[in-house]
Amino acid sequence: MTKVDDAAVESEVVQAPLGLPSNADMAATFKNVADHSQHIYLWNYERSRAQLVTLYNRASVSQWSSERDLDWSTEVDPEVHVNMGGPAMSLYREASKIPGSPISTWGDKEFIALGIELQKASLSQFMHGEQGAMMTAAKIVETVPWIDARYYAATQTMDEARHTEVFARYLHEKLGEAYPMSPFLEEQILVLLEDSRWDIAYLGMQVIIESLALAAFGDMHRNTQEPLLKKLLRYVMSDEARHVAFGILSLSELYANLSEPELKDRQEFLLENTIRNRTRATTPEVWERLGVNPGALMPFLIEASGKLKTPVNRQFMSGFFSKLVPNVRKLGLLDSNNGYLREKWGEAGLLEWEFADDTSTDYAEYDEVAKDREAAAAAAS
Ligand SMILES: [Fe+2]
Numbered sequence: 150m151t152k153v154d155d156a157a158v159e160s161e162v163v164q165a166p167l168g169l170p171s172n173a174d175m176a177a178t179f180k181n182v183a184d185h186s187q188h189i190y191l192w193n194y195e196r197s198r199a200q201l202v203t204l205y206n207r208a209s210v211s212q213w214s215s216e217r218d219l220d221w222s223t224e225v226d227p228e229v230h231v232n233m234g235g236p237a238m239s240l241y242r243e244a245s246k247i248p249g250s251p252i253s254t255w256g257d258k259e260f261i262a263l264g265i266e267l268q269k270a271s272l273s274q275f276m277h278g279e280q281g282a283m284m285t286a287a288k289i290v291e292t293v294p295w296i297d298a299r300y301y302a303a304t305q306t307m308d309e310a311r312h313t314e315v316f317a318r319y320l321h322e323k324l325g326e327a328y329p330m331s332p333f334l335e336e337q338i339l340v341l342l343e344d345s346r347w348d349i350a351y352l353g354m355q356v357i358i359e360s361l362a363l364a365a366f367g368d369m370h371r372n373t374q375e376p377l378l379k380k381l382l383r384y385v386m387s388d389e390a391r392h393v394a395f396g397i398l399s400l401s402e403l404y405a406n407l408s409e410p411e412l413k414d415r416q417e418f419l420l421e422n423t424i425r426n427r428t429r430a431t432t433p434e435v436w437e438r439l440g441v442n443p444g445a446l447m448p449f450l451i452e453a454s455g456k457l458k459t460p461v462n463r464q465f466m467s468g469f470f471s472k473l474v475p476n477v478r479k480l481g482l483l484d485s486n487n488g489y490l491r492e493k494w495g496e497a498g499l500l501e502w503e504f505a506d507d508t509s510t511d512y513a514e515y516d517e518v519a520k521d522r523e524a525a526a527a528a529a530s
C-alpha cells in the first residue's frame with residue numbers, strides 16, 4: 150500500500166464510522182498535556198488522617214448542584230450590572246483624558262462596553278482555570294500516596310467540574326462569547342500538570358492558584374449586585390476555602406519530613422510563581438475586540454497609572470497575599486533554609502501579610518451552602 154493510500158484509509162477511519170472532528174478541528178479544541186508523574190494504586194485503606202476525614206465528610210455533605218441551587222431563569226442585563234467603579238476603570242478613564250490617546254473620543258457607551266468585555270474576560274479565565282483545577286485535582290487522586298487524601302481529592306475534582314460548568318454556563322447564557330485562556334494562566338497550570346513530583350500539583354494549585362482565585366472571586370463578588378452571579382460566586386468560594394485547607398493539611402505533613410535541599414526547591418517554586426503573579430497578564434484581546442490597538446494604548450495606560458495614587462491591582466494583590474503568605478508560613482517554607490523565602494519575600498514587601506488570614510482551618514465558616522440550608526430548614530419549621 151502506498152503512503153497516499155495510508156492517508157486515505159486513516160482519514161476514512163477518523164471521519165466515517167465515529168463522526169469524529171477533523172485533525173484541524175481537534176487541534177483547535179484539544180491541548181495535549183504530558184504528565185511525568187507516577188500514578189499509583191494503594192492497598193492501605195486505613196483511615197489514619199483524622200483531619201482529612203473530617204474535611205472529606207464536610208465536602209461530601211456540602212456538595213451543591215448548579216441545576217437545583219441556582220436560578221438560571223434570572224434575567225441578566227449586562228449593561229445594568231456592569232461595574233463602572235473600581236481602580237481599573239478609573240485608570241482607563243484617566244488614560245482617555247490624555248491628548249492623543251486612542252480612546253480619547255470615548256464616552257459612557259464605550260466605557261460600558263469595555264466594562265462588559267472585562268467581566269467576560271475575567272469569567273473566561275475563571276472557567277479555563279477551573280478546568281485546570283479539575284485536572285490537577287484528578288492528578289492528585291492518582292498520585293498522592295494516602296487514601297484519605299485520595300478520597301478528598303476526588304470530591305475536589307467534582308467541585309471543580311461544577312465550577313467549570315457554572316462559569317461556562319453563565320458566560321454562554323448570560324454574557325456571550327468567551328475569551329481564550331490567557332497564555333500566562335495556561336503556562337502556570339501546565340507546569341503543575343506535567344511535573345513528576347505529586348506535591349507540586351498541591352503547592353501550585355491548592356496554595357498559589359486557589360489563593361489567587363479566592364482573591365479574584367472575592368473581588369467580583371464584592372463588585373456585582375447581579376443575584377445569580379453573586380450566589381454562584383458565594384458557593385464557589387465556599388468550596389475553594391476547603392481546597393486551600395486540604396492543601397495545607399497534606400503539605401504540612403509532607404514538608405515536616407523533607408530535607409533542606411528538597412524544601413529549597415519548593416521555596417524556589419514559590420518565589421518564581423508569586424513574583425510572576427505580581428505582574429498580572431494584560432488583556433489585549435479585550436481591546437482588540439473593541440477595535441483599539443493594545444500596543445498603541447499601552448504608553449497612555451502607563452502615563453495614567455503614574456498619575457493615580459494607588460496601584461490598580463492593590464486590592465486584588467492584598468487579597469491574594471493575605472491568603473498565600475500565612476499559609477506558606479504554616480507549611481514552614483518561610484523559615485526553612487535559614488529563612489531563605491522570608492528574606493526574599495521581605496525584600497518584595499510581602500511579609501506585611503504574614504498573619505493576615507486563616508483560610509487553612511476556618512473553612513467551615515466559609516460554608517455558605519450549609520448556611521443557606523440551615524436558614525431554609527429554619528424557615529420551613
Ligand atoms: Fe474551583
Ligand SMILES: [Fe+2]
Nearest residue numbers: 282359389392
Ligand atoms: Fe478549587
